[in-house]
Every structure is written in structure tokens, then in C-alpha cells.
Amino acid sequence: MDADQLPQLLRDRGHRATRPRRAVFEALLDDHGHLTVEELAERVHSRQPSVNLASVYRSLALFEELGLARETRLGDEGAGRWELAHPDEHFHLVCVECGNIDHHQGTLVEQVREHLAGGHGFQAETVDLTVTGRCADCAGHTSPEPLTSPRPATGRP
Amino acid sequence: MDADQLPQLLRDRGHRATRPRRAVFEALLDDHGHLTVEELAERVHSRQPSVNLASVYRSLALFEELGLARETRLGDEGAGRWELAHPDEHFHLVCVECGNIDHHQGTLVEQVREHLAGGHGFQAETVDLTVTGRCADCAGHTSPEPLTSPRPATGRP
DNA sequence: CTCTTGTCGCGAACAGTTCGCAGCATAGTG
DNA sequence: CACTATGCTGCGAACTGTTCGCGACAAGAG
Numbered sequence: 001m002d003a004d005q006l007p008q009l010l011r012d013r014g015h016r017a018t019r020p021r022r023a024v025f026e027a028l029l030d031d032h033g034h035l036t037v038e039e040l041a042e043r044v045h046s047r048q049p050s051v052n053l054a055s056v057y058r059s060l061a062l063f064e065e066l067g068l069a070r071e072t073r074l075g076d077e078g079a080g081r082w083e084l085a086h087p088d089e090h091f092h093l094v095c096v097e098c099g100n101i102d103h104h105q106g107t108l109v110e111q112v113r114e115h116l117a118g119g120h121g122f123q124a125e126t127v128d129l130t131v132t133g134r135c136a137d138c139a140g141h142t143s144p145e146p147l148t149s150p151r152p153a154t155g156r157p
Numbered sequence: 158m159d160a161d162q163l164p165q166l167l168r169d170r171g172h173r174a175t176r177p178r179r180a181v182f183e184a185l186l187d188d189h190g191h192l193t194v195e196e197l198a199e200r201v202h203s204r205q206p207s208v209n210l211a212s213v214y215r216s217l218a219l220f221e222e223l224g225l226a227r228e229t230r231l232g233d234e235g236a237g238r239w240e241l242a243h244p245d246e247h248f249h250l251v252c253v254e255c256g257n258i259d260h261h262q263g264t265l266v267e268q269v270r271e272h273l274a275g276g277h278g279f280q281a282e283t284v285d286l287t288v289t290g291r292c293a294d295c296a297g298h299t300s301p302e303p304l305t306s307p308r309p310a311t312g313r314p
Numbered sequence: 315c316t317c318t319t320g321t322c323g324c325g326a327a328c329a330g331t332t333c334g335c336a337g338c339a340t341a342g343t344g
Numbered sequence: 345c346a347c348t349a350t351g352c353t354g355c356g357a358a359c360t361g362t363t364c365g366c367g368a369c370a371a372g373a374g
Contacts, residue, residue, distance in 0.1 A: 016340055016351060037330080052354045057331065073230040078362080079330065093279050102279075108272055112288065115265055121293030122250050122259075130285040131269065136278030173320060173371055194361080209323045214362065235331080236361060320371080327364070338353070344346090 001068070001084070003029055013066060023048040024059040028069060034081035034092075034101055074101060074130060091129035097138035158225070158241070160186055170223060180205040181216040185226060191238035191249075191258055231258060231287060248286035254295035 003026050007017030015021075027043035028035070035043075041056045060082055063069035070085040074094055089109040093102035109127045116124050133139075160183050164174030172178075184200035185192070192200075198213045217239055220226035227242040231251055246266040250259035266284045273281045290296075 011341080018340070018352060020353070050354075054332075054355080055353060058352080071233075076228075093273075093277075096282065104277075106272070108269060111268060111272075112265060112286065115263070115268075116250075116288065120250075120261075121296070122288065123291040123296040124288050125253065125290035126288070128285075128287040128289070129269065131273065131279065131281050131283070132285070133282035134280040139278065139280040168372085175321060175371070177322070207323075211324080211363075212322060215321080316374090318371100318373090320369105322367105322369070324366090324368105325364105328362080329360100330362105331358105331360080333356100333358070335355090336353105338351105340351080341349100343348085 009066070009068075015062065019048055020044070020051045020055045021059045021062070023051055024056055025063065025068070028063075028082065028084050032083070033103065034072060034074070034083050036079045036081055038079065040082060070126070072128065072130070089127060091127075091131065093135065094130060094132045095135040095138055096132055097134055100135055102135065166223070166225075172219065176205055177201070177208045177212045178216045178219070180208055181213055182220065182225070185220075185239065185241050189240070190260065191229060191231070191240050193236045193238055195236070197239060227283070229285060229287070246284065248284075248288065250292065251287060251289045252292040252295055253289055254291055257292055259292065 003022065006022060006025050010017045010021065023044045024040065026047060027040050031043070037053070037056055037060065040060075041051075041053050044051050044056055060069055060071070064071065067085055069082055071080045071082050072092065073080050074092060083103075090103055090105040091108055093104050094100075095102070109129060112127050112129065113124055116122050160179065163179060163182050167174045167178065180201045181197065183204060184197050188200070194210070194213055194217065197217075198208070198210050201208050201213055217226055217228070221228065224242055226239055228237045228239055229249065230237050231249060240260075247260055247262040248265055250261055251257075252259075266286060269284050269286065270281055273279050
């Protein structure tokens with residue numbers, strides 16, 4: 001979805017195409033990562049310095065309602081992170097060591113949907129899959145009890 | 158895990174087996190659902206009226222560190238929800254309509270682990286899978302534009 | 315029983331998010 | 345184009361969930 005299409009889309013749905021909303025949307029567009037509202041606000045400010053934090057929140061809430069954006073709460077962080085709602089679904093690999101968040105596309109989410117469709121009777125809307133652990137890099141140089149095929153007990157010193 | 162084993166486990170790990178900790182653990186034990194810290198504190202109070210909210214937080218943080226408990230942030234809610242960390246993994250089906258949280262055990266999490274083991278190089282620790290949508294009951298009487306493969310709700314699992 | 319020190323209860327602080335309101339600007343209308 | 349109704353905004357204050365700092369307390373080792 002392009003930034004140019006936003007104004008029309010907003011009007012079509014009975015909302016106004018305002019400067020703050022455009023700025024928030026553009027900020028979401030130019031970084032595909034997962035941004036904190038604060039980070040987002042920073043980027044918004046570089047376009048529209050007058051935009052208030054509360055307006056960023058309001059815009060995000062609206063975008064979510066319209067299915068344009070999506071919030072994800074990753075792991076231990078207090079703040080939510082936002083991204084545009086891509087049609088191609090993905091999941092998150094959060095490294096507990098370096099803190100890196102890998103934004104991963106794959107067939108996993110598809111598999112989840114299929115699994116649910118097969119008899120659960122649950123009509124899935126959004127699938128939030130977050131895996132915490134160690135990324136390839138961090139797993140390489142430190143290996144605090146390798147987690148291979150045998151399913152590890154939950155607790156681990 | 159039984160409540161009686163907690164004191165020893167705590168001492169073995171160099172912590173003290175205190176009244177508040179026991180109370181928090183018992184509160185987690187007797188309700189397998191996902192409890193807000195506030196809800197949890199309420200239950201704790203029924204056992205130990207003097208226990209402070211801050212202590213509930215501290216106990217939970219400790220239990221998490223020891224791998225005994227786990228926090229999950231479901232959907233839109235501001236507050237985190239806690240549960241004991243079962244070895245048998247499960248995922249959450251959150252109904253956007255009735256708000257019900259189905260605590261579901263299945264092979265899905267297993268599948269995710271297998272998928273990741275196969276070449277991603279990511280060493281998975283915890284897998285957080287949350288699916289929002291409509292539960293069988295709610296999907297039955299209202300159907301506001303199905304997003305995925307439309308599938309009439311059958312019986313509940 | 316005594317002593318050490320990890321833990322607690324308390325209240326205040328903090329971070330993230332939302333609210334209420336007066337004024338502004340968008341977009342539909344003449 | 346100007347005019348107008350009202351949806352949005354910026355602001356600051358309020359709120360919620362969580363954490364911190366401190367003196368007092370009690371767990372548990374000797």
C-alpha cells in the first residue's frame with residue numbers, strides 16, 4: 001500500500017485525511033521494522049514537528065481499526081511495537097541475548113491456520129507467533145545447554 | 158509441580174521460602190487460567206491478607222527466572238497474564254467477541270520447534286503462539302466478513 | 315537462641331497510554 | 345471561491361500497570 005492511497009482510503013471510510021495521519025503512515029512505511037510508538041513519533045517529528053504523541057497513538061488506533069497497522073507486544077518489553085499489516089504473514093524471532101528481532105516470513109503461520117481450520121471451529125483472524133531464544137550468531141559463541149531434539153523442561157538455571 | 162516442593166526448590170537455588178512466595182505460587186496453582194497480576198493478588202490476599210502488590214510482582218519475577226511461571230501478553234490488553242510453566246506446551250485462542258481465552262494444548266508448538274530446528278539456526282527457547290479470532294460459539298451466530306477460508310463452526314473441541 | 319541478610323510492606327516514582335477540552339483545518343456545500 | 349459543520353488536533357493532566365528505595369522484619373544457618 002502506497003502513502004498516496006491513504007487519503008482516499010480514509011475518506012472512503014468516513015475519516016479525514018489529516019497531516020498527522022499521513023505523517024504517521026509514512027513513518028510506518030519507510031521502516032519495515034517494529035517500531036515503538038516513541039520511535040515512531042520521532043520519525044513523525046522529522047516530517048511534521050508539531051505532531052503530538054497523543055495523535056500518533058490516535059492515528060495508530062485508527063489504522064489498526066482499518067486493518068492497516070498492527071501492534072505486537074514482544075517478550076519482556078513494556079512498550080508495544082507497530083508495523084504495517086502485510087498480507088504476507090510473518091512471525092518474530094526474538095534473541096534473548098543480543099535483543100535482535102528477526103522479522104521472519106515463512107510457512108509457519110500458514111500451517112497454524114490450516115491446523116486450526118481442521119476441526120477446532122475457531123475462526124482465526126490474526127496469528128501472533130513469537131519465538132524467543134538465541135539467534136544463529138549468539139547460539140554460536142555461547143551454548144548454555146543446547147536445546148536439540150529432546151524437548152527441554154521449561155525451567156533451566 | 159506441587160506447592161510443597163516450592164520451599165525446598167527455592168532454598169536449593171539460594172532463595173528464601175517466604176510466606177508471600179508460597180501464597181503467590183498457590184494462587185497460580187489453583188487456577189490454571191491466565192491471571193492478571195491484580196487477579197492474582199486478590200487470590201493471594203485471601204490466603205495472606207498482608208501481602209503487598211509489589212511482592213506479588215517480585216515473586217512472579219523470581220518464579221519466571223526459575224522457570225516456574227511465565228508471562229503472556231495477550232492481544233490488546235495492557236496487563237500481562239501469568240500462568241505456571243507447564244512442560245506440555247500450549248497456545249492461546251483469544252476470542253475478539255466474547256473475550257474468552259482458550260488455553261489450548263496441541264501439536265502446533267511442537268511443529269513450530271521442528272520447523273525452526275530445520276535449518277534456521279535459531280535456538281528456540283519459548284514459543285508464544287496467540288491466535289485471535291472468533292471462537293466456535295461466537296463464529297456461529299455472527300459472521301462479520303470471514304478473513305480466511307470461511308469455515309462454518311462445528312462443535313467445540 | 316542469636317545473628318546475618320534476603321525479603322517484605324509501604325509509598326512514591328516511573329513509563330506507556332488515554333482522556334477532556336478549546337481551537338483549528340478538512341471537506342462537503344452553495 | 346468562500347462558508348460552515350464537525351472531526352481532529354495539541355496540550356496537559358489523569359490513569360494504569362509496574363518498579364524502586366528504604367527501614368523493619370523474619371528465614372534459616374550456626
